[in-house]
Amino acid sequence: MAGGAQGRWAFQSSYTPAPGHHFEVGDRVVVKRAYPPGHRRTPYYIRGKQGVIERICGAFPNPEELAYGFSGEPVKTLYRVRFSQKHVWPRYAGPAQDVIEMEIFEHWLEPAPREATPVGGAARA
Amino acid sequence: MSERSPGRGPQDIGGETAGAIDTTDHGMRFWERQANAFRSTVQANGITCTDELRRAAEELGEEYAKLQYFEITTRAMRTVLLEKGLITEAELKAKMAEIRARFDVPDEMESPVKKKTG
Amino acid sequence: MSNPNFDYYARAKRELDHDHGHEHGHDEHAPLNEHDSGPPSDHEIMSRAMQELLEEKGMITAEQVRRRMELFDEEFPYRGSRVIARAWSDPAFKQRLLADGRAACAEMGIALESERLIAVENTPDVHNIIVCTLCSCYPRALLGMPPTWYKSRNYRSRVVFEPRAVLREFGTALPDHVTVRVHDSNADMRYVVIPMRPEGTEGWSEEQLAAILTRDTLVGATVPRVGA
Numbered sequence: 462m463a464g465g466a467q468g469r470w471a472f473q474s475s476y477t478p479a480p481g482h483h484f485e486v487g488d489r490v491v492v493k494r495a496y497p498p499g500h501r502r503t504p505y506y507i508r509g510k511q512g513v514i515e516r517i518c519g520a521f522p523n524p525e526e527l528a529y530g531f532s533g534e535p536v537k538t539l540y541r542v543r544f545s546q547k548h549v550w551p552r553y554a555g556p557a558q559d560v561i562e563m564e565i566f567e568h569w570l571e572p573a574p575r576e577a578t579p580v581g582g583a584a585r586a
Numbered sequence: 587m588s589e590r591s592p593g594r595g596p597q598d599i600g601g602e603t604a605g606a607i608d609t610t611d612h613g614m615r616f617w618e619r620q621a622n623a624f625r626s627t628v629q630a631n632g633i634t635c636t637d638e639l640r641r642a643a644e645e646l647g648e649e650y651a652k653l654q655y656f657e658i659t660t661r662a663m664r665t666v667l668l669e670k671g672l673i674t675e676a677e678l679k680a681k682m683a684e685i686r687a688r689f690d691v692p693d694e695m696e697s698p699v700k701k702k703t704g
Numbered sequence: 705m706s707n708p709n710f711d712y713y714a715r716a717k718r719e720l721d722h723d724h725g726h727e728h729g730h731d732e733h734a735p736l737n738e739h740d741s742g743p744p745s746d747h748e749i750m751s752r753a754m755q756e757l758l759e760e761k762g763m764i765t766a767e768q769v770r771r772r773m774e775l776f777d778e779e780f781p782y783r784g785s786r787v788i789a790r791a792w793s794d795p796a797f798k799q800r801l802l803a804d805g806r807a808a809c810a811e812m813g814i815a816l817e818s819e820r821l822i823a824v825e826n827t828p829d830v831h832n833i834i835v836c837t838l839c840s841c842y843p844r845a846l847l848g849m850p851p852t853w854y855k856s857r858n859y860r861s862r863v864v865f866e867p868r869a870v871l872r873e874f875g876t877a878l879p880d881h882v883t884v885r886v887h888d889s890n891a892d893m894r895y896v897v898i899p900m901r902p903e904g905t906e907g908w909s910e911e912q913l914a915a916i917l918t919r920d921t922l923v924g925a926t927v928p929r930v931g932a
Contacts, residue, residue: 499641505600562887660750
């Protein structure tokens with residue numbers, strides 16, 4: 462089962478991803494470091510950051526297209542991704558295990574490079 | 587747009603330094619509750635969707651930071667309805683003038699409803 | 705600190721159960737520091753104008769708007785606390801809620817409309833807090849409208865990078881061994897926190913439990929208190 466490194470926070474989603482989806486729970490990913498204009502639901506502060514897939518939320522029409530009156534189809538897979546706060550904010554004042562999680566559409570994600578991804582949240586039994 | 591970083595809309599404020607939070611809930615005025623119900627009805631009837639309204643709000647640019655929440659949502663609704671040709675600027679102006687002339691809107695807090703004269 | 709006197713959902717529920725003294729003759733929906741009168745603002749007039757125009761054009765009806773107002777005022781705000789009270793009372797239900805929030809609500813006859821709901825659970829080791837940095841996404845059909853602080857710029861900007869400082873502003877202090885999990889509700893999911901059930905609530909009915917589950921606790925800004 463994927464996501465072993467996540468301990469008890471791994472979540473097997475009951476929602477269906479789009480056909481040909483790329484990532485599974487536990488995969489290490491990086492958010493694209495891109496800053497296109499227009500309506501985006503990937504917050505500025507998370508671009509270029511590395512995280513881990515926490516769950517697959519299902520497949521949804523692309524909000525970036527819906528925003529301009531288009532159908533947003535074909536639907537895209539939406540993931541919840543977990544990030545270490547100390548990785549996201551260089552001056553984060555809280556403990557190392559604090560995390561931030563959000564939903565990222567597949568087209569904003571790439572596989573993380575081979576070196577270790579800072580995740581935070583030590584695996585728990 | 588304003589001097590924000592490229593690709594960073596006025597709504598994209600996560601991580602910005604800001605002041606203390608007013609942790610008291612100030613509730614909603616009558617017109618705000620009605621505006622919210624209006625928005626909800628418009629969406630339920632398929633006239634527009636959440637994403638269009640969000641995008642229209644983001645297009646407020648520099649004004650976004652200066653407006654209150656329901657002012658933003660009202661302006662966004664206006665943008666979308668005009669874009670879709672469902673209302674015209676002239677119609678909106680005329681209707682607003684008509685309402686001002688009536689000036690019998692309920693109290694903000696609806697407790698009890700009072701009519702203003704004059 | 706969020707004052708329960710101004711959290712009108714909690715207040716309304718308390719008044720159902722207890723004979724607390726409160727300001728008589730004052731609308732429960734009107735926090736004391738709001739003015740009752742004053743000419744309508746331009747935005748208020750604009751909103752009413754758009755509404756009337758669409759009614760005249762037959763795209764919406766006044767009855768539909770009235771009905772939505774009723775749902776938001778009288779139905780939605782009371783659902784979340786009932787769901788979480790059940791989760792506290794029924795461990796199997798809690799597991800179903802964690803697995804699929806919307807389906808669990810449907811079990812209770814609560815139809816969440818378009819919302820996909822994710823419930824996140826507070827434990828002795830983990831505290832969850834919710835925000836929508838990009839606008840103010842919130843599970844409205846479960847919790848009603850969000851409190852004004854949730855929609856504020858200061859909350860939206862700061863809770864993602866200094867959640868513990870923000871929590872302290874709400875009177876919620878967490879030791880360092882507790883992990884803080886911030887959830888930015890930025891796409892199609894909506895979130896509700898399952899707080900830890902406080903001591904002193906053993907044997908309570910779901911109704912009693914629901915009464916201490918204010919909106920602030922279900923977003924994770926505060927924790928439920930017995931004898932509030």
